[in-house]
Amino acid sequence: MNAVLVEIYSTVIPSAPYIIAAYALLLLVLFVYAFMIMRGTKKAEAQIAVLEEALAEKKAAK
Amino acid sequence: MAEKAKKALKLPESGQWPDSVVPIALVGAAVFLVAGFLMAFLYASPVNGAALSEPVLVGDQMVTNVQLLSQKIFYFHMPVALVSFGALAFAGFYSVRFLMTKEQRFDTCTKIAMEIALLFVVLTMITGEMWTRFEWGLWWTWDPRLTTYLILMIIVIAYFILRNAIDDPERRATYGSVIAIIALVDVPICYMVTRVIPSSIHPVVLREGGMTGDMGMTVAVVMIGMIMLGFVLYRMRFRQVRLTQRVEAIKEQLED
Numbered sequence: 001m002n003a004v005l006v007e008i009y010s011t012v013i014p015s016a017p018y019i020i021a022a023y024a025l026l027l028l029v030l031f032v033y034a035f036m037i038m039r040g041t042k043k044a045e046a047q048i049a050v051l052e053e054a055l056a057e058k059k060a061a062k
Numbered sequence: 063m064a065e066k067a068k069k070a071l072k073l074p075e076s077g078q079w080p081d082s083v084v085p086i087a088l089v090g091a092a093v094f095l096v097a098g099f100l101m102a103f104l105y106a107s108p109v110n111g112a113a114l115s116e117p118v119l120v121g122d123q124m125v126t127n128v129q130l131l132s133q134k135i136f137y138f139h140m141p142v143a144l145v146s147f148g149a150l151a152f153a154g155f156y157s158v159r160f161l162m163t164k165e166q167r168f169d170t171c172t173k174i175a176m177e178i179a180l181l182f183v184v185l186t187m188i189t190g191e192m193w194t195r196f197e198w199g200l201w202w203t204w205d206p207r208l209t210t211y212l213i214l215m216i217i218v219i220a221y222f223i224l225r226n227a228i229d230d231p232e233r234r235a236t237y238g239s240v241i242a243i244i245a246l247v248d249v250p251i252c253y254m255v256t257r258v259i260p261s262s263i264h265p266v267v268l269r270e271g272g273m274t275g276d277m278g279m280t281v282a283v284v285m286i287g288m289i290m291l292g293f294v295l296y297r298m299r300f301r302q303v304r305l306t307q308r309v310e311a312i313k314e315q316l317e318d
Contacts, residue, residue: 007130008130008131011130011131012131014196015130015131015132015196016131018132018135018192018193018195018196019131019134019135019192021192022135022138022139022188022189022192022193023099023135023138025188025189025192026142026185026188026189029181029184029185029188030181030185030291033295034295034298037295037298037299037302038298040302040306041298041301041302041305044302044305044306044308044309045305048305048308048309048312051309051312051313051316052312054316055312055315055316058316
């Protein structure tokens with residue numbers, strides 16, 4: 001086999017863990033951040049619904 | 063007069079037109095990033111980049127450069143780094159807007175842009191470290207590009223530490239804006255350092271024309287996807303922060 005191709009193929013197995021780790025960590029960080037945003041949004045929406053109800057009740061009592 | 067000018071100022075708000083683009087941008091980001099990932103492994107040639115001592119015939123192609131498989135990290139590493147610079151540019155812009163108007167909404171925008179910048183800085187560091195470990199055989203070296211980028215990361219982290227240390231909103235926003243502008247100043251230094259200091263071992267693909275057409279195309283596709291993703295994350299976070307601010311405002315109304 002051609003020496004250049006031998007050199008390229010010889011790096012496949014040793015470099016695979018670093019490539020997999022790079023892409024996996026990249027995806028993980030992005031998903032964790034997106035998950036945190038979505039969870040925070042849901043929590044804030046639920047709080048707003050309850051608080052607006054309480055505010056309306058307070059205004060009605062006045 | 064000043065009050066009139068303040069009233070005429072159009073503030074960024076969730077639900078404005080950029081939010082209507084978010085679903086399209088999200089789909090676009092997914093499509094471009096998946097396509098970019100596939101292109102990196104299936105389309106971009108593995109035999110370009112580092113120079114060989116002499117041209118070699120591989121198959122029916124004369125090859126003068128060789129790239130190892132670890133180079134596949136580059137196709138995502140460079141776009142995330144450029145998006146981090148873009149996010150810092152937005153943070154700098156909103157910081158200047160805050161310092162001009164003293165309007166807290168611009169501080170909110172700065173904070174979120176800095177968060178997005180930190181996210182992409184971390185992604186750049188992760189992908190860069192993995193590449194460095196395999197290609198150079200070490201986790202870290204004080205190369206000018208790596209050092210200036212580390213300084214940039216420290217400045218962005220310092221921004222959040224400083225914010226948490228100050229209670230007064232106006233002082234917090236003012237100091238934060240100054241730090242965000244300092245971070246922005248580091249961006250061109252970080253970008254140009256490999257050109258200014260020739261001893262840098264970090265590859266300079268844009269200046270030296272180290273990318274062939276297929277490599278450039280792959281980077282461009284990932285770049286578009288990452289820009290869209292950055293935009294989507296920014297708008298999602300902005301919506302969440304505005305909702306949280308609204309919760310606090312209602313709580314205050316209830317306490318009165």
